[in-house]
Amino acid sequence: MYYGFDIGGTKIEFGAFDTTLTRVATERLPTPLKDYERFVEVIVGQVEKYDQILGCLGHVGLGLPGTERVDDGTLLTANIPSVNGRRLRQDLEQRLKRPVRLENDANCFILSEAWDDSLRDCPSVMGLILGTGFGGGLVYRGEIFSGRNHVAGEVGHMRIPIDAWFWLGDNPPLFQCGCGQQGCLESYISGRGFEGLYCHRYGVSKPAVEIIGDFHTGDPTASDFVDFFIELLAICLGNLFTAHDPHTVVLGGGLSNFEQLYQDLPQRIRRYLLPIAQCPEIRRAKYGATGGVRGAAFLNLQR
Known part of the structure; x- marks a missing residue:
């Protein structure tokens, strides 16, 4: 057992x-x-x-x-x-x-995801959690890769890339991270970052679930923000995928339930990869x- x-x-x-x-x-x-x-x-x-x-x-x-x-x-x-x-x-x-x-x-x-029957033979699986924070893990040929210091996959504490910083506009927010640093990816592309960027951009505080609900009803402000956020996410993931080149990427966390991500990300990410690279398969976590x-x-x- x-x-x-x-x-x-x-x-x-x-x-x-x-x-x-x-x-x-x-x-x-x-x-x-x-x-x-x-x-x-x-x-x-x-x-x-x-x-x-x-x-x-x-x-x-x-x-x-x-x-x-x-x-x-x-x-x-x-x-x-x-x-x-x-x-x-x-x-x-x-x-x-x-x-x-x-x-x-x-x-x-x-x-857990990599040992599902559908991924058991996949050479490399990257997991990314888009929850309150942003983090991840790497599985190569069925085994976790933890790194020398057991911090491999802690992508949430990488700094936001320069092209993403430019995308944030003329007055980009420099968010403080719980790790003590500023500018960590976790502060921008997590659920908390989703809400913080909306507030910075429009001056209104709303929970992520309400913003996404507004998007589904066709609200123009929410639609503008979702377009902005998915492009930001595509830039950041493009950098991660260039470094790790995973075969499959599994998304977990609350934001992973937003169906628009799976429709838009594959096409948008391609622009931020090397010309010879294809976007990996991006799928929703099966086991929640x-x-x-x-x-x-x-x-x-x-x-």
């Missing part, structure tokens, strides 16, 4: 999967945000509980919004203070007497909110 934990700032989702990758158990628990020992006990308790129920010693994988420092194994995560700076993986391995795999939640998301727990479980299935 393969156990996956999708760990967020409010809940921990557990899933158990058999060798056919079919989910056979699920459970949700609140995330202990302040007590590290309690956090460890929750994970250990779930593993031991389902070992007994399923009659096996399951393989354990965790996905969470953070990164394990490669040199000392401590975690860097802003959303789960109880585990920040802790050697969570080593402590769990000591308690459970088995290996534990741990990855960034964006990497788990794209591993369940992708994180699937990917965490599949960490132990990488080829």
